[in-house]
Amino acid sequence: MKSLTGMLPYGRLILLLIALGLIWQVSSSMLGVPDYYLPGLDSIFSMLHRHPSPFIAGFVRTASEMLLGLGAGTAFGLCCGVALHRFVMLRQMLLPLLVVSQTVPVIAFGALVVMWFGNSLWAKAVIAFYLTFFTITVNTLAGLAAIDPRRISLLRSFGASPGQILLRLQLPMAGPAIFTGLKLAVALSLSGAVVGEWFGDTTGLGVLLLQSMYNEDTVTLWATILLIALLGSLAFALVGVLERWLLFWQPRS
Amino acid sequence: MPQLSIAPTSPARDSTNVKDSTSGEPILRLAGVSKRFAQVTALDDVNIDIHRGEFITVIGPSGCGKSTLFNIVAGLEAPDQGSVMHKGATVGAKGLLGQVSFMPQQDLLMPWRNVLDNAIVAIELEGTPRGQARQRALTMLPEFGLKGFERHYPHQLSGGMRQRVALMRTFLFERELMLLDEPFGALDSLTRTMMQRWLLEIWRRHRRTVLFITHDIDEAIFLADRVLVMSARPGKVKLEQRIELPRPRGTELVTSADFVHYKRVLLEALEEESMKSFAPH
Incomplete structure (x- = not known):
């Protein structure tokens, strides 16, 4: 049931974006802020309009790296979470190791990953994956641990197997926690993909950032930043839609 | 009601x-x-x-x-x-x-399953095909005062009704x-x-x-x-x-x-x- 009040937040968001755009445009054109600091939105859009191909190619490339890493990281993180929840020994052994692995900044691994996987799309996907899976693992683990044990007892009393309990009860019940992790993972996988490109590549939004920095081309720089924001928002919205669909039973605030 | x-x-x-x-x-x-x-x-x-x-x-x-x-x-x-x-x-x-067939103090209904699908949880685990299980549950609904509520979700029900869904789940799991x-x-x-x-x-x-x-x-x-x-x-x-x-x-x-x-x-x-x-x- 979509009511008018339900649509209100979207309306407000659009109004806010329009207002921000106006302030931006006014401050750059009328207050005389130099292009070097803040180019007008008009010059950014006309740049995107005149030379769309590097931006489109970059967007597609970065989006693929991100989605590959995010997808693999989510799948692996879910398996990790389930396995670590199930086997206490494994959890005691591996969890500290995983935590330590997350304290090493991804930049430290970046060069290594490029050497292993070449200057390919896969190298960036691996970096996005590395940043993603831990968040999913931890959130899955938390979600599974929070389930009322009496729910599990009830299904056991009906003769359910551990596999049935996992699929019919534990995973759906941990759904809200998993989605919390997934939303964090969206932002992480995007930075992973963008930063990964800095280790060397020829296409991608990260590459465009780097190139425009060297060329002191603020218009391209801002155009790229806006595209990265767009990519992140789209992915976030996609996860939001998925969440509403899968967790329709969740009370929403 | x-x-x-x-x-x-x-x-x-x-x-x-x-x-x-x-x-x-x-x-x-x-x-x-x-x-x-x-x-x-x-x-x-x-x-x-x-x-x-x-x-x-x-x-x-x-x-x-x-x-x-x-x-x-x-x-x-x-x-x-x-x-x-x-x-x-x-x-x-x-x-x-x-x-x-065990019924705990709390109804422990699954919030993502409607009345009908909550009632058949146990027999579904036994391997009864879902369609057949639902059919059996449908015929039992009036007896449990839940007729017309088969598509309702647990949060839409009163405490007494939730308890009846849980009881129906227990009865459908036919054990002596x-x-x-x-x-x-x-x-x-x-x-x-x-x-x-x-x-x-x-x-x-x-x-x-x-x-x-x-x-x-x-x-x-x-x-x-x-x-x-x-x-x-x-x-x-x-x-x-x-x-x-x-x-x-x-x-x-x-x-x-x-x-x-x-x-x-x-x-x-x-x-x-x-x-x-x-x-x-």
């Missing part, structure tokens, strides 16, 4: 029931069952025979090990000592899983022995009285054996063929009281002399135990 149907009942139950409970092999026998948790002896040498078709209520002070008793009968926990015989064969805890752990504990007294009469009616029609935990003496007497009073720690069966009241039972029964007599006997036994649990040393 749909009305609970309390149809006129035949007195046929009584004669068969008394006979059932005194003859033949018990459907479940607990012999010398004990269970300890760290320093606490939850159950100590508990002996119970449950016969086919009986309605047994278990009453006792809080912390008397009633829930442990249920977990053992459901196969969720293994006794430290003693044995459990189910239908004449000694079984371990694993052997009891899936053999009795049903364990009901304070199913009406959270309901207001009016709803509770209605549910008790309704439960007796369903029980009469479906011919199951019921082991029913309660805190409420009136409820224990009103429902039961036999009331077991448990003692405070360690949990033992302190008193076994046969309830010889005619069935079907109506509200007027609660004020009858016989009922009051049973109540006095049980209250006395229970009070002694409650005092003990206040001052255990």
Whole structure:
């Protein structure tokens, strides 16, 4: 049931974006802020309009790296979470190791990953994956641990197997926690993909950032930043839609 | 709100029931069952025979090990000592899983399943195809006062209705022995009285054996063929009281002399135990 009040937040968001755009445009054109600091939105859009191909190619490339890493990281993180929840020994052994692995900044691994996987799309996907899976693992683990044990007892009393309990009860019940992790993972996988490109590549939004920095081309720089924001928002919205669909039973605030 | 149907009942139950409970092999026998948790002896040498078709209520002070008793009968926990015989064969805890239909205190409905799909959870786990399971549940809905609510989700239902969905889940899982752990504990007294009469009616029609935990003496007497009073720690069966009241039972029964007599006997036994649990040393 979509009511008018339900649509209100979207309306407000659009109004806010329009207002921000106006302030931006006014401050750059009328207050005389130099292009070097803040180019007008008009010059950014006309740049995107005149030379769309590097931006489109970059967007597609970065989006693929991100989605590959995010997808693999989510799948692996879910398996990790389930396995670590199930086997206490494994959890005691591996969890500290995983935590330590997350304290090493991804930049430290970046060069290594490029050497292993070449200057390919896969190298960036691996970096996005590395940043993603831990968040999913931890959130899955938390979600599974929070389930009322009496729910599990009830299904056991009906003769359910551990596999049935996992699929019919534990995973759906941990759904809200998993989605919390997934939303964090969206932002992480995007930075992973963008930063990964800095280790060397020829296409991608990260590459465009780097190139425009060297060329002191603020218009391209801002155009790229806006595209990265767009990519992140789209992915976030996609996860939001998925969440509403899968967790329709969740009370929403 | 749909009305609970309390149809006129035949007195046929009584004669068969008394006979059932005194003859033949018990459907479940607990012999010398004990269970300890760290320093606490939850159950100590508990002996119970449950016969086919009986309605047994278990009453006792809080912390008397009633829930442990249920977990053992459901196969969720293994006794430290003693044995459990189910239908004449000694079984371990694993052997009891899936053999009795268990209803815990909380309804524990799955929030993503509607009324119909919550009711079929147990039989679906057994391997009944979903379509067939739903069909069976649909025919049972009116009896449980849930007709027209099959597509509702748990958060859209009242406490009494949720409890009826949970009961329906228990009944659909067709096992001879049903364990009901304070199913009406959270309901207001009016709803509770209605549910008790309704439960007796369903029980009469479906011919199951019921082991029913309660805190409420009136409820224990009103429902039961036999009331077991448990003692405070360690949990033992302190008193076994046969309830010889005619069935079907109506509200007027609660004020009858016989009922009051049973109540006095049980209250006395229970009070002694409650005092003990206040001052255990």
